Amino acid sequence: MIQDKDHILLDNYIEGVLSFDEREKLENRFKDEPELDLFYQEQLALIQGIQRAGKNEMSQLLKKVESELPPIYVADKGRVITLEEEKKPKQWIYIAGSIAAVFILVLFVLFSSPSSTKELYAVYFEPYPNIVSSEQRGSKEMVKDAMHFYDLGDYATAIDLFEKEEALSQLERFYLANTYLANNQTEDGINTLKRLKGELPVIENQISWYLALAYIKMDLIPEAEKELKMIIESDNSYQKKANKILNEID
Amino acid sequence: MLNRKIIAEIRKNQSEVLSEIYIEYREEFIHWVIKNYHCSIDDATDVYQNVILVFYENVLSRKVEEIRYDLKTYLFTIGKNKAMEMKRKSYRMVGKGDMGEYHEQEANNENAEKEDKIVEIEKSFKRLGIGCRKLLNLFYYQRKSIREITELLGYKNEATAKNQKYKCMQKLRELSFYSNYVKG
Structure with missing residues (x-):
């Protein structure tokens, strides 16, 4: 059974706040007390698990931020692609899209009045x-x-x-x-x-x-x-x- | 100093300020990675998210107390290393044959058991109550002191917070290492 004082000692050891002597004494105990050594190994793994969960939570947050932002445009060999377009690279879609865009632009220029500030x-x-x-x-x-x-x-x-x-x-x-x-x-x-x-x-x-x-x-x-x-x-x-x-x- | 202010803000308000920083340098960083390391937008975005996480964890662990140059330079410096690491990994994937794969597998096996254990602990962590999750996250991930946690979570005093932390760790230990025996 691990004593309460050993819990504190292990916490301090993991935090790196023990003196050189205290550290050496504890490390010698690990060799002689397998139960204490196992407890220490478990404690380390638990901390890593908690940190991994924290990291994943932050990573999810960044993914959420990314998903709500407009796509990034990158010039690729003279043409402009977006993240979504990159996933379905079909030439005809760009051509059709460009024609439609030009058509809409012409209509806009012909029939729209100059934009008001509103x-x-x-x-x-x-x-x-x-x-x-x-x-x-x-x-x-x-x-x-x-x-x-x-x-x-x-x-x-x-x-x-x-x-x-x-x-x-x-x-x-x-x-x-x-x-x-x-x-x-x-x-x-x-x-x-x-x-x-x-x-x-x-x-x-x-x-x-x-x-x-x-x-x-x-x-x-x-x-x-x-x-x-x-x-x-x-x-x-x-x-x-x-x-x-x-x-x-x- | 502006950067010191930002670092203090991140420690106080982590996700909000971090999101703002993410948005501020996102476009420029991703363009820069694509241009210099010839990768896809997806890969460049992964690198960027990694960089922001590394920066955040460096702030939490107090590896960064003050950035002597500007934040952008700091992020791009981490980014350079991360992008090169990504490239190295992709070369390894292309370059390794069957034997390379075998040796890599053998080396990975040594860590696989440890990794499985951590994945299990992470799952057990999610099964804890929200109070314990918050406390353990604040102490072990966000590296807050017991004094800060006492204030943040409204404990009566530091001793109570410490005691609660001990209980939460015990609960997590039971869920992670002994639940199989209990079930059996």
């Missing part, structure tokens, strides 16, 4: 994907529920729930801003995003992107241009879209 907003705006798993979101029940309604597209209920939570984190406020924008409360969205500026460096470009779109919707073109130019200055995934939209509003 149309531009409608084309580019898409609420930011929910990349936070509910298990990881902490204990804020209200926020969990708000994100649930956000996922369902019931933005009015999501706003109601977000606003009931007293202390929203920066990322939660970013989702609240998106919810305002999706619910046509553009001014609230702008104010929330403006307050977030500089507070969360890892999503600075995302904040600028949504702020720019909101400004476009409100016809505040110089403000939108300022945000878009900031996105273009750094190397990031919004750069191309920002360039494109900047050309369109110019």
Whole structure:
């Protein structure tokens, strides 16, 4: 039977916090006490199992994030392919697709009026994907529920729930801003995003992107241009879209 | 320092910040791997996910306390090694004949038993209650101290948290190593 003090001793040994003498003494005991040695081996395996489970959980989270992102485009010998197309490489699909695209473009140019800022907003705006798993979101029940309604597209209920939570984190406020924008409360969205500026460096470009779109919707073109130019200055995934939209509003 | 701030944020808010970092460098990284290592988008995406996981685990285990250069350089440096490892593996797959396969199999057998045991433990871990899963994950995977866990999970004091950790480990031990005997 393993004594309680040996449990603590083994934990400290595994954590590497024993002194040289203590370590040596314990290692000698492993040789003489097979039960203790077996217990130690089991303890190591248990820890590895727990760590593997943690790693797999994080890996699943990243896969979920990846699955909700737009496909990546890669130039391959002069043509453009996507992840899905890569899996079914049939030449005729590209040709048919290109012809259809050209046809639609011609129709669009012939019959459509120049895009208004509201149309531009409608084309580019898409609420930011929910990349936070509910298990990881902490204990804020209200926020969990708000994100649930956000996922369902019931933005009015999501706003109601977000606003009931007293202390929203920066990322939660970013989702609240998106919810305002999706619910046509553009001014609230702008104010929330403006307050977030500089507070969360890892999503600075995302904040600028949504702020720019909101400004476009409100016809505040110089403000939108300022945000878009900031996105273009750094190397990031919004750069191309920002360039494109900047050309369109110019 | 910005990166130190990010590291602290990851330790506090792990999945949220990690997801943001994932999105931020994803496109550029995947293009870079495809261009330099001539692999498919799927393989490049796998490499990228691996890189983000390695970075995350380095932060948790405190191997990274501060990144002297920028985060992008750090990720791309890990990425270079991971992409080369992927290439080496694919060459080995193409290059090995029947005998190579045999020797590799023999070497793998030594680890197979250990691997099976870990897979079994992982399954047993999933059978634990959510409280035990959380506690053990925080201690052994996220490397939080008993003091941090006491605060996070609202235990009365550190001794209670320690005692609970011991009980959870015992439960996991029983499920992993002795459940067969019990069933038998």
